[in-house]
Every structure is written in structure tokens, then in C-alpha cells.
Amino acid sequence: MKIAMVGAGYVGLVTGVCLADFGHEVICLDRDADKIRALQDGIIPIYEPGLAELVKANTEAGRLSFSHEMKAAIGASDVVFVAVGTPSRRGDGHADLSYVYAAAREIAASLEGFTLVVTKSTVPVGTGDEVARIIAAENPNADVLVVSNPEFLREGAAIEDFKRPDRIVVGIEDERARAVMTEVYRPLYLNQAPLLFTSRRTAELIKYAANAFLAMKVTFINEIADLCDRTGADVQQVAQGMGLDKRIGAKFLHAGPGYGGSCFPKDTLALAKIGQDNDAPMRLVEATIAVNEQRKRAMARKIVAACGGDVRGRTIGILGLTFKPNTDDMREAPSIDIIRGLQDRGARIVAFDPQGMAAAEAVLDDVRFADSAYAVAEGADALVLVTEWNAFRSLDLARLKSLMAAPVFVDLRNVYRAPEMVRHGFTYASLGRPDAAMPALAGQGEAAGIEALLGELTAGT
Known part of the structure; x- marks a missing residue:
């Protein structure tokens, strides 16, 4: 099938590439000419494991292309996906649908023959009705059906999620759309991926x-x-x-x-x-x-407490900046509020992230970026593990301690164990684990630990 993907951001690019990998002929469209030129040159604007390789393979095979010229591509397509952003609207928190509605108008002016317009963007209930109304108003003679097909892609595992989904939700209002969408996802359907057809409004609400x-x-x-x-x-x-x-x-x-x-x-x-x-x-x-908003701010207070109640003039090392591993996405990342909270209390910040530092530089001020976890540790009064990248799971603890000014380690992902950290000489804090509060018992057997604790209690009476 010939498929046009309007929007070459995270969702549009991953979806388009994976559909091309199924054998469909896909063209990814975006108004950002610089982004399109970069994609045509094989430069991927986001980090997603395996994506660059799939783009290269399908571009070379002739199944995937990129353009900022909308009209001809949409007119030649059987299915047009809308995968533009729907950020929170400034001021009131509603989803900003201006990009969706602008895409609908542009699509309406370019339609030729029977076409499915599929909303892939995350949109509020009833958006599909408005998209259908806009297209009908802009092009009354268009033979078009509007479908909802929300995405369920985890950043860092998006390709796996697309190719081996838990479910594929398709919201339709006309049975003609069922056959077309079944064909779009036929490679997955043959692998028994559950294809769930609902009403359009139901599909929109399922995602939220x-x-x-x-x-x-x-x-x-x-x-x-x-x-x-x-x-x-x-x-x-x-x-x-x-x-x-x-x-x-x-x-x-x-x-x-x-x-x-x-x-x-x-x-x-x-x-x-x-x-x-x-x-x-x-x-x-x-x-x-x-x-959730309160928790991000509370993490800064937890770090301050682990440092003895005062971080003014101290250097705090941050391990991990992105909101999760295997992505370069800094949107609403907890590290932002944590770092700002520490800076408000007078701390100096040095940070490292395997993929997110370029994006972090755009949203964080007065942060020194290092090129490794060990570079972050040099002279630090505390280290804070914020994002659980694999690179941070097996750090050389003896080396870390030797580099630090003070051996304080705050583990906000519970990656390490208190006995191990205490054995290496760290003051260690984690989330919701009592062993971090009992370093004197670290490394002892359960019975010996209980006996030691009872001895301490008896001595105190």
C-alpha cells in the first residue's frame, strides 16, 4: 500500500519506518525542511535503538522516502496518517490540537480518490469528528474516512512495541475502513497481534x-x-x-x-x-x-538530607538526565526539577547522560557536563543516580569513592544494594528500603543481624 505519514517526529518516524519495513511504500512528510534534508542524508533527529539501521535499510530498498512537499504525496496515497504533536496548551493544560487541524486542512486540499485519514496523534475524545468535519468543509467532494489508531510506543523500545504489540486499536465509523486497516497491519495480524476495532471515540479514550x-x-x-x-x-x-x-x-x-x-x-x-x-x-x-509534581521536588530535599542537610557550595554529581534510559528525551524529566531544586539550595551541578546532554543543555542552566560517570565523580560531594542507564548499573565503586570529595551516593532508582555500598565506604540512600538505614548490619546474616540489633537496643536501655 502507499502510505503518507504527516509528521516526521518520534511517533511518525518510528511508525513510518516500521510500516515500510513491512513492505508498504511510505513517504514521511514534515514542514520542517531542515529535518527532511537531514533524514534524506541519513541523519536521525532522535535517539531510538535500532531506528537508524531501519531507516537506512528501507531507504536503500526504495520503500521509505522523506519530503516536505505535501500535495503530491498525499494525493498518491491510499492511507494518510496524522502523527503531529499535541502538546499541552499553554495556560490551561488542554491538548493543543492546532497542528492536527492544520494537517486536516492541508490533507483535505490534496486528496484524490478514496483515502483513509488515520489519526495517530494522541487526541481528546471527539477530535476525529472535528477532523472529519474540517475535511468535509474544505473538500465536500472528497471520498474519505477518518479513523483513530492511537500509538502505544515506549521510548527506548518503540520498534519492538510496534512489531510485537500487545494490541492494535482502530476506531472506525464506517465498515469500509476495517478492510483497509486490516491490510495495513496484515503482517502483524498474521502473527496473531490482537487487532481491536472500536468506535472512533472509544479508540481515542483508550489511549488516555x-x-x-x-x-x-x-x-x-x-x-x-x-x-x-x-x-x-x-x-x-x-x-x-x-x-x-x-x-x-x-x-x-x-x-x-x-x-x-x-x-x-x-x-x-x-x-x-x-x-x-x-x-x-x-x-x-x-x-x-x-x-507526581510534588515528588520531583521532594527528591531534591532527599538529596540534601543525605548530604547532612546543607549543599550550599557543594558539588553534586548527577548520573542520568533523560526521563528514562535508551532515549534522548528530556521532556518533563525529573532531573530538571531535581537539579533546579539543588541549585536553589546553592549546590554546584555536574552531570553526565549517555544520550541526553545535548537536549539537557537547552533546558538547564549553570550545569557542567562531563563525559563519563567517573568524570562526574571527580571532586563531587555526592553522586545521585537519576536515570537507570545500563552504563550506571555496574560502576566500579572503589574507583568512584577514590575520586569523590565525600562518599555520598543517593540512588533514586534502587539499582544498588546497601550492604555493597556500605562495604565500599559509601553513605547510601535509596527509596523505600530499610537496609539503607542500617549500615552496621550490612554483610551479616539475617540471624546475626537481628542479634546485633537486639544488642544495640539492650545497650540503650
Whole structure:
């Protein structure tokens, strides 16, 4: 099939490349001429594992091309995907649909013959109705159907998610669209990927509901971690015990500094606004948003506490800047609020991230960027692990300690174990794990540890 992808950003580029890899003839369109020229030269504007190789292979095979000339490409296509941005609208938090509606008008002027217009962008309920209305108003004679096909791609694993999806959601209002969309996804359908057809409005809401639920899971386990800190329970064991329940599942139950990225922050906010507009308030979602924002700021206070209550004039090393590993995306990354909170308290910041430093330079001020974790450690009064890149999972702890001015390590992803850190001479803090508070028992067996603790309690009476 001939497919046009309007928008060559993260979602559009990954979707277009993967569809080309299925054998479709795909042209990715974008108004940004510089971006298109870069893509034509094989320069990928985002970091996503495996993407550059797929772009190269499918471009060389003639199945994938890039252009900023919309009209001819859309007119020649059987299916036109809309994959433009829908950021939070400044001032009120609603999804900004101006790019979607502009694309709809441009598509309407270029249509030739029967065409499916597929909204891939994350959009509020009812957007497909408005897109259909715009196209009909701009081109009354167009033979077109508007479909909703939300994306469910995790940054850092987007290609795997596209090719081996949990589900493919397609919202239609006309049965003619079913056959076309089945053909688009036929390679996946033959591999038993569940193709779920719904109404268009239902498909639009599925995307928001899914992201909001996952954001609530993340926020829930973060609050449980805080409770564990105060009660002596272990959040990782709590999460394991919860996750073994098939009704709950283990994913998204990892305590951390709060969620960020391109989806959860804007989609939870948009869903809350949709609920308010429809007199169906999303109180759980609203609470999730508020708790997550508070948590990011609380992480800075946790770091200050680990440093003895004062970081003024001290150098704090940050390991990881992006909101998650295997991406260069800094949007709403917890590191931003953490760093600013530390700077407000007078700390000097040095940081390293394997892929995100170029993007970080655009949003952070007065940060010195280093070229490795060990360069960050040189002269640092504390190290903070913010993003769990694989490069940070097996650091040479003895080398780190030898480089630091003070051996304080704050692990906001619970990557390391307290006994190991204490054995190497670190003052160690993590999230929701009581062993970090009992360094004297590190390395002892359970019985010996209990005996030692009882001895300390007895001595204190």
C-alpha cells in the first residue's frame, strides 16, 4: 500500500519506518525542511535503538522516502496518517490540537480518490469528528474516512512495541475502513497481534485511559516507597508481592523520582481537562498529577538530607538526565526539577547522560557536563543516580569513592544494594528500603543481624 505519514517526529518516524519495513511504500512528510534534508542524508533527529539501521535499510530498498512537499504525496496515497504533536496548551493544560487541524486542512486540499485519514496523534475524545468535519468543509467532494489508531510506543523500545504489540486499536465509523486497516497491519495480524476495532471515540479514550492508569501505578508505588521509608518495610518486596497477583502485574511498580517524558505528563493533564469539560471529574488522575509534581521536588530535599542537610557550595554529581534510559528525551524529566531544586539550595551541578546532554543543555542552566560517570565523580560531594542507564548499573565503586570529595551516593532508582555500598565506604540512600538505614548490619546474616540489633537496643536501655 502507499502510505503518507504527516509528521516526521518520534511517533511518525518510528511508525513510518516500521510500516515500510513491512513492505508498504511510505513517504514521511514534515514542514520542517531542515529535518527532511537531514533524514534524506541519513541523519536521525532522535535517539531510538535500532531506528537508524531501519531507516537506512528501507531507504536503500526504495520503500521509505522523506519530503516536505505535501500535495503530491498525499494525493498518491491510499492511507494518510496524522502523527503531529499535541502538546499541552499553554495556560490551561488542554491538548493543543492546532497542528492536527492544520494537517486536516492541508490533507483535505490534496486528496484524490478514496483515502483513509488515520489519526495517530494522541487526541481528546471527539477530535476525529472535528477532523472529519474540517475535511468535509474544505473538500465536500472528497471520498474519505477518518479513523483513530492511537500509538502505544515506549521510548527506548518503540520498534519492538510496534512489531510485537500487545494490541492494535482502530476506531472506525464506517465498515469500509476495517478492510483497509486490516491490510495495513496484515503482517502483524498474521502473527496473531490482537487487532481491536472500536468506535472512533472509544479508540481515542483508550489511549488516555491506558496512560493515566500506568501513571497512577507509578505514582502509587512511589507513595508506597515513602510509607516504607517510615515503617521499615521494603518497597521492592512489596512490589514483588503485588506484581505476582495476575490482576495487578509487575510492570510500572518500580519506585523512582516520578514520571516524565512526552506522554504521561501531558496525557494525564489532558484527561483531567476532558473530565472537567464533560462534568465527569477524573479525581484519581488529578491526584496523580499533583503527587507526581510534588515528588520531583521532594527528591531534591532527599538529596540534601543525605548530604547532612546543607549543599550550599557543594558539588553534586548527577548520573542520568533523560526521563528514562535508551532515549534522548528530556521532556518533563525529573532531573530538571531535581537539579533546579539543588541549585536553589546553592549546590554546584555536574552531570553526565549517555544520550541526553545535548537536549539537557537547552533546558538547564549553570550545569557542567562531563563525559563519563567517573568524570562526574571527580571532586563531587555526592553522586545521585537519576536515570537507570545500563552504563550506571555496574560502576566500579572503589574507583568512584577514590575520586569523590565525600562518599555520598543517593540512588533514586534502587539499582544498588546497601550492604555493597556500605562495604565500599559509601553513605547510601535509596527509596523505600530499610537496609539503607542500617549500615552496621550490612554483610551479616539475617540471624546475626537481628542479634546485633537486639544488642544495640539492650545497650540503650
